[in-house]
Amino acid sequence: MEFETLIEDYGYDGEGVGKRDEKICFIPYTIKGERIKYTITKETSSFCRGQVIEVLNRSPLRIEPKCPYFAKCGGCSYQHLPYKEELTIKTSLFKRQLEKIGYKGLINVIASEKEYRYRNKLKLFVDEGGVGLKYRNSNKICYVDDCLLCEELIAGAIVPIKNFILGNKLGKIIKNVILRQENEKCLINFILICNREINYQGLYLLLGESYGIYQTYDNDCKHILGVKYLDKTEFGLTCQFGPQSFHQVNEEVCQKLYSLVLENVSGKVVNCYSGNGVLSGIITKKVNVIGIEIGDKEHEEAQLLRDRNRLKNLVNIKGDCSKILPNVDGETLVVDPPRSGLDKRVCEIINAKKFDVMIYVSCNSATLVRDIARLKNLSIEKVYMLDMFARTGEYECLVILKNNNK
């Protein structure tokens, strides 16, 4: 059945919001002011999701998407709009969330210099039909031969990987392929469903010396061929990464994020959720740092980074922030948790500790505002929206909070 609606607003993923009777309806790839025809793809008691069939009055803002998979693949949300408009929408969505916790001040916007070809990481899904990303709100694979968000070496490996998997009938054996690129080198990690010996020689010869191949089964990640590590220099630090540890996906925006953190720290710093230690290492240029990280690989890389760069004023502690934080002290607290945000216990520990400054980095504004509402004695001083994920519905947030009593 077809319906008609006027798009009056935007939802948190940038999808247009219309109405079906009095029920709110989220319809992706539509623009405020457009009247559209749509069908319902999902309906609950409080909202529905729709799919646009026809735009009856095209917004003057509408542009032709660059990617042939746009509106099928669920990765991007904004390719039908100029990048400037995407930034305006993302900022207004973040503003709406901050207003709920009483913040009515300025949001500083940091755009991505690149709208495309900025991502240094891609996770491909695999089945017997090929490789790809997921359709929007679905578990089905949308087969792709390219992803315009990804850097060149990653993008250039997609078709050879697809042909290798289909040609060797590996669609039931490989679950995912994770690619990471730094400085003209790329690591490809094949994640297996069952333990099988696979000959990657042909693929490696085709791709060439810029690539390295890894295979992971049951958390055991083995180097197979070619490049072993990704080397790079960040803020004068020599860094080396393997295929598994966390790293920010947009190098240029990441540099701006780290610079902002560096500008705002003082005294001794506790850096929670510190990943592979790059941010901790950068902060040690200014002050002493204690980094806390739960991941084995990340901690290992953080230790290597400290040793390689002789960072005497960096201590990396491996463990859960909720267990380690009560036992460490400092003047500035930096947190950069996963999308799920801070554990309630971590908020309680922060309340008991009374840091002078807290810097909260987050890729999920919903959990960020939830957590800030739980914090006592700390008020928002500055807010940044950094567009780490241009063309997608996501963005990075940085909030600087100061102790009210100091």
Ligand SMILES: C[S@@+](CC[C@H](N)C(=O)[O-])C[C@H]1O[C@@H](n2cnc3c(N)ncnc32)[C@H](O)[C@@H]1O
């Ligand atoms: C968003 S990443 C931040 C990494 C780092 N700040 C950076 O810029 O590269 C989150 C990190 O938190 C770690 N993590 C997740 N839960 C944790 C916990 N309970 N305690 C300590 N670290 C945790 C993850 O392993 C991951 O490395």
